[in-house]
Amino acid sequence: MSTDLRNAFIKTIPIMCGYLFLGFAFGISLQQAGFGAGWALLISTIVYAGSLQFVLVPFLASGAPLVSVFLTSLFVNSRHIFYGLSFLERFRRMKQAYPYMVFSLTDETYSVLCAQKDVDALSDRELFFIHLLDQLYWIVGSLGGALLGSVLPFDFTGIDFAMTALFGVIFYEQMEQAANRLPAVVGIGCAIVCLLLFGTENFLLPALVSAVVGLSLLRPWLGRERT
Structure with a gap:
């Protein structure tokens, strides 16, 4: 298990650098909208959908109807339907972990898996740890932003653009390779x-x-x- 965890950590170091910062940005956005660290933990645990979480902040602040939240979530995250199919059979072989693997497949985690020469060669544990570590990075960043956003003497206007910037970098690197x-x-x-x-x-x-x-x-x- 320690070997699988170590290998997964090495593979997810780039995601850690991005997710800690992006999660921090989300936590700050949530805190500025009037929601505390508990909300950051809850949303990052049960929603865990990067760009959608930034969209949810104004919805929560304005008390938007659930129908609007549902439709927006469907459109924003519909891309997962398309690229998630490529790993569906691999995840299904993981049995009890299958639901979590499907739930936790984000754009950035997908890019890590695509960068591997052969995903089938990865052990189930290593694959699981890749997903789990990525979500933990996001949760830690979110909590940090929600807890520290109110005390840091900076203007965080536009910090939510960090997610768009990360998508751009990932796209460029994938295209180069x-x-x-x-x-x-x-x-x-x-x-x-x-x-x-x-x-x-x-x-x-x-x-x-x-x-x-x-x-x-x-x-x-x-x-x-x-x-």
């Missing part, structure tokens, strides 16, 4: 077109669907090496 950049071009193109057609509030789900369809049609070309 990819043998074929066509999927990135397709994804960017679908996002831009859907953004222009549907606006900022409604473009995410259509962009994901069109990207999946486009990549499925272009599948014969996706295996070609980049030149």
Whole structure:
């Protein structure tokens, strides 16, 4: 177990650096909206959905209807439906841990798994620890932000942009390492077109669907090496 935990920790060090800061940003946002550390712990434990948690802050502050929260959550996190399918069979073999593995698969954890040469070669324990450590990093950061946000003498306006910045860095690194950049071009193109057609509030789900369809049609070309 110690070997699996150590290996998982080494693999998740980049996520730790990002999640401690991003969780801190979320905790500060929550504290500034009038919610304490207990809320930060609860949300980061049972929701654990980075960008959605930032969206939830104004909803909680304004007492938004549950229907609005549900629909927003569906659209913001709908991307998990698409990329989660690629590891579904691997998680299913983990039996009792299967529900947690599905629940805790975030964008950043997914990027760690994709960076492995062979996920099937990882032990169940190491795979579980990767997910667990990532969530613990987020929880610790969230609690730190909620507890310290009110006493630190800084202006935290715009700190929630940290999540967007992290997505940008992850995308750039994945594109640099990819043998074929066509999927990135397709994804960017679908996002831009859907953004222009549907606006900022409604473009995410259509962009994901069109990207999946486009990549499925272009599948014969996706295996070609980049030149």
